[in-house]
Amino acid sequence: MRSTLPSAAFAAVIMFILTFPLLGLKLEREGVTLTVNGADTDTWIMIGLGVAAVFFFQLFRPSIVSARQRVLGLYPSHGRFNFDDGFKQRFEKVALFALLGLALIWPFISDRGNIDLATLVLIYVMLGLGLNIVVGLAGLLDLGYVAFYAVGAYSYALLSQYWGVSFWVALPIGGLLAAFFGFLLGFPVLRLRGDYLAIVTLGFGEIIRELLNIHTDLTGGPNGIGGIPKPTLPAIQLEPEPALVALEFGRRAKEEGNLTFHEFFGLEYSSETKVMFLYLIALALVLLTLFVIRRLTKMPVGRAWEALREDEIASRSLGLNKTRIKLSAFTIGASFAGFAGCFFAARQGFISPESFTFIESAIILAIVVLGGMGSQIGVICAAIVMIVLPEMAREFAEYRMLIFGAMMVLMMIWRPEGLLPVKRSHIQIKTSQES
């Protein structure tokens, strides 16, 4: 204990230095001058307790650590995730269905603000899953992914502004356009890898944003595009004559010929139905994305992406066309960002280049890396953490981004492989002896 005394005292002093100016001093305004006052007694007690806790933990650290190891030694699997493969797979399945169940009943048990937040999470899940193809599976570091998100968003905004195209028609067009831009980006970067590739994609993201900024007459430049119509629900009208109508979710139908949802079903108008409807569209899009990408990973093209990531020379020697595989990864990855962008524009009703800055790319990339490269359920969890946490930390105001950053640093130190690293699927093999 004597040997740990100096270091324990040192740690306690550091703790005090760190907490005292942040919590113990308060700036208060008296007229025009600021005065420094001490905090109230409660805060001082908390600081004292914190310092004492750090001191005693450091003092008894060797015995605490050895005690913990003794306990773990008695129950080797306790405290660690040492389950067998079968259990892991079953656990993942159960977790996935539980998550899906929660997602389905969420709009009915939650309030407006939380549904809206969940919709935002779903958008990032879609973006994360899309980028996961490029970064996680094909191993191509893309720092400009937000460009495709922007292409999707602007294609719906512009199509609806100039030609009055509806959301459901614009959705596939937005996806295709984003895919086309992904294809375009793919060409110049075919020969690049690693850091060089990252820089080029970074530049590409900035180019798209600047293009949107400077073409003021077409895109409204920095002023953005507003009044983008919300998605409508197609329904079949029976009276006066059978016809296909679009249902709007506002109080009154904005567009000629459209009906409102509450009138059609003879309900009381509620502002919540609109939010719920948007949420359900997002959920449907995410489920579709999940299904398609899950399928892709088990298909030849998915295997080829991974092979290219693992060893490019070996893939070429086995007849894999590097060009086609890289382009397909960029194209398919980008198309999901296009869908997400389309939906984003419809949800916001207003978009501007400000929504598509580099920090967005960074957040999406962080979702992929934190979740565990290539892991779908990891991406979902990471998207929830990355979007919900800053929202919950709103009361800390200016420390919000600080907490956010610290979390990322700690994550990468403790679990560099991500929250839920990808597990290779186990393939059942029929041997000739058995059959």
Next chain:
Amino acid sequence: MLRVKDLTMRFGGLVAVDQVNLELKEQEIVSVIGPNGAGKTTIFNCISGFYKPSGGEISFRNAPIHNLPDYKISKLGMVRTFQHVRLFGNMTVIENLLVAQHRHVNTGLLAGLFATKDYRRREEEAMERATYWLEKLDLIKVANREAGNLSYGQQRRLEIARCMVTEPHALLLDEPAAGLNPRETRDLNELIMRLKLDYNVAILLIEHDMGLVMDISDRIYVVNQGRPLATGTPEEIRNNPEVIKAYLGEA
């Protein structure tokens, strides 16, 4: 089957391969030997399309291939292994074998998404071929392990299995015995003979293990400093004074 004529490869001012001629017939095992840096692997890289030769002609099954990109050459039915094992380390053993069968499976996106009949049939066939070769090379027990975690001998065998699932006509093996113990080398010896006899594969081999080379080769080419030095049966090579001087050493 494979015919190399006056192959020359220059890197800047350095002539790595100079006027090499080579021939590989059906059901034949041909070895290329020579001191380190003689240009053996460069010859392989030219044949398999990784380098574009500076001069000469290469034809495979009566079609010129020296202008084709690497992935097209392997699609024609000539695949290679590497001096340092190149597996897809984070993928499982069985996945390694499935990737290799890219040209046999249905790579259409829609076919895969909707799992058409043709797609499922071809996936099943790929799986069967993979299983067959895993059993053949005694890798079936590790089928679901990640390739990077296998022992060195198993990795070498997996690399050969990965070539064989593509059902090649010719196989280029770059030092397959490097790093193997004597027993594994003997097994490899047997395996190569079996590939030739049972599967009708022609094999071009680079190897330093003289025991292996002399045992299984039908013919041997000796290269030294990029130039062909001698060619002949193992018996002729063993007794060729020039080869002894340049490579085998005085006994």
